[in-house]
Amino acid sequence: xxxxxxxxxxxxxxxxxKTKGNYDFTNYAMSSFKRRILRILxxxxxxxxxxxxxxxxxxxxxxxxxxxxxxxxxxxxxxxPSFWRxxxxxxxPNLLLNHKSINIWHAGCSSGEEVFSMAILLKEANLxxxxxxxxxxxxxxxxxxxxxxxxxxxxxxxxxxxxIRFQGKFELSKYFKEEDGFAVMDPSLVENVTFRVHDLVQxxxxxxxxxxxxxxxxxxxxxxxxxxxxNKLHESLFNYGYLCVGSKESLIWCDSANKFIVVNNEEKxxxxxxx
Amino acid sequence: MRNFKxxxxxxxxxxxxxxxxxxxxxxxxxxxxxxxxxxIIMCLHRLKHVRNGFxxxxxLKSTKDIVEPVDKESIRRGQVYLAPANYHxxxxxxxxFSLSTEEMFNNSRPAIDITLGTAxxxxxxxxxxxxxxxxxRDGGIGMARIQQKGGLTIVQDREECMISTMxxxxxDLAPMDYELKLxxxxxxxxxxxxxxxx
Numbered sequence: 001x002x003x004x005x006x007x008x009x010x011x012x013x014x015x016x017x018k019t020k021g022n023y024d025f026t027n028y029a030m031s032s033f034k035r036r037i038l039r040i041l042x043x044x045x046x047x048x049x050x051x052x053x054x055x056x057x058x059x060x061x062x063x064x065x066x067x068x069x070x071x072x073x074x075x076x077x078x079x080x081p082s083f084w085r086x087x088x089x090x091x092x093p094n095l096l097l098n099h100k101s102i103n104i105w106h107a108g109c110s111s112g113e114e115v116f117s118m119a120i121l122l123k124e125a126n127l128x129x130x131x132x133x134x135x136x137x138x139x140x141x142x143x144x145x146x147x148x149x150x151x152x153x154x155x156x157x158x159x160x161x162x163x164i165r166f167q168g169k170f171e172l173s174k175y176f177k178e179e180d181g182f183a184v185m186d187p188s189l190v191e192n193v194t195f196r197v198h199d200l201v202q203x204x205x206x207x208x209x210x211x212x213x214x215x216x217x218x219x220x221x222x223x224x225x226x227x228x229x230x231n232k233l234h235e236s237l238f239n240y241g242y243l244c245v246g247s248k249e250s251l252i253w254c255d256s257a258n259k260f261i262v263v264n265n266e267e268k269x270x271x272x273x274x275x
Numbered sequence: 276m277r278n279f280k281x282x283x284x285x286x287x288x289x290x291x292x293x294x295x296x297x298x299x300x301x302x303x304x305x306x307x308x309x310x311x312x313x314x315i316i317m318c319l320h321r322l323k324h325v326r327n328g329f330x331x332x333x334x335l336k337s338t339k340d341i342v343e344p345v346d347k348e349s350i351r352r353g354q355v356y357l358a359p360a361n362y363h364x365x366x367x368x369x370x371x372f373s374l375s376t377e378e379m380f381n382n383s384r385p386a387i388d389i390t391l392g393t394a395x396x397x398x399x400x401x402x403x404x405x406x407x408x409x410x411x412r413d414g415g416i417g418m419a420r421i422q423q424k425g426g427l428t429i430v431q432d433r434e435e436c437m438i439s440t441m442x443x444x445x446x447d448l449a450p451m452d453y454e455l456k457l458x459x460x461x462x463x464x465x466x467x468x469x470x471x472x473x
Contacts, residue, residue, distance in 0.1 A: 004396075029373045029375075030373075032363075032365065032377060079361075082326075161324070165324070218346075219346045219376070246374075249345060249346050250345040250346065250347070
């Protein structure tokens, strides 16, 4: 029958990873975390969680592989085009009305699709040189991938459809060239982007931002971890800075919720109003 | 009318459907008692990039309110839920939902196997699973999981299905308790309603 894992096995694994690798998955949402583990067992033909622990123990490099596989790195350019239109037409004009330059943080940037979306949006609005972007992720490998901006043509089809719905000024193909069956994004788009490894769960507050995007990242955490990560995001924002989360995420049960107001409920755009 | 042997410890109903299931779902929702006490959790294949409109279309004839849950939303008695576009919908231990943007499964996001499989894990034998018409095999593993955990499994009658690939996938993996026509599924839910309210 179909392989399954017990909760006790998952606990054993998260304890081990915490001690061994200083990554804390204790408060990840259970069902998606379990699916990630099952996926790893299947990919590497491991019969059990014990075998997985044994593999990490005996092959030091496998820990990085594990981190890479455990994090969900499925993303799109201009996912939710109406959200990106809202950023372009409302949020950014509002921020840049009062500031000469602004800081943007992509927290949990994965393979970088949203970073490129942002850069394209800014370039088309002639704002790219007024913005400093920080893009961070837990996973070293994926940060390298994001920097390169190299995507499969199959994914590019979806990205192009989203770009059209976003009502971009040109065609998405203006921003990449095809190389060996891949789309390679124009590197000038991200020359002012700082890509950096940062752990949203255990890492420090490292800068202050006018706009933070953390879309479909906290869905992988349980409520108690969402709560502490939201505190961190709150602390990382200037007063009157904006926070954007995924279209089906909600902050209402977090302690810091009353320190934000809803700017757009449909697109889940919030504004910090209290320190 | 067929009489079903029903016990009263069910806590939730999950429904999966794809191509050819819209009419069936609409019919079920239009005939279900307004005070049906269990949560009904639906995972239906839908356009990935159309966020709005589907709930509204289902609500037109439904006796009950329907919502797309947000991440970590508590599951309430008597509420009808629909998996949102472009997210997988899971049921967590502790009676709440979680969403994820993981890889597509069976070419689908939301994937029925994920919703049904996590529901089976959370509710075990206290779950009713219903799988309707559909053109791919998504839902088969989920129904098998429900069967494995001792829940009640119903697939739509293959002759009645517009496309029977989906119920067939479930039947290929595990014995299902019932293979029913839509009208019988509605009878079943009505009898379940009576049983739970008695």
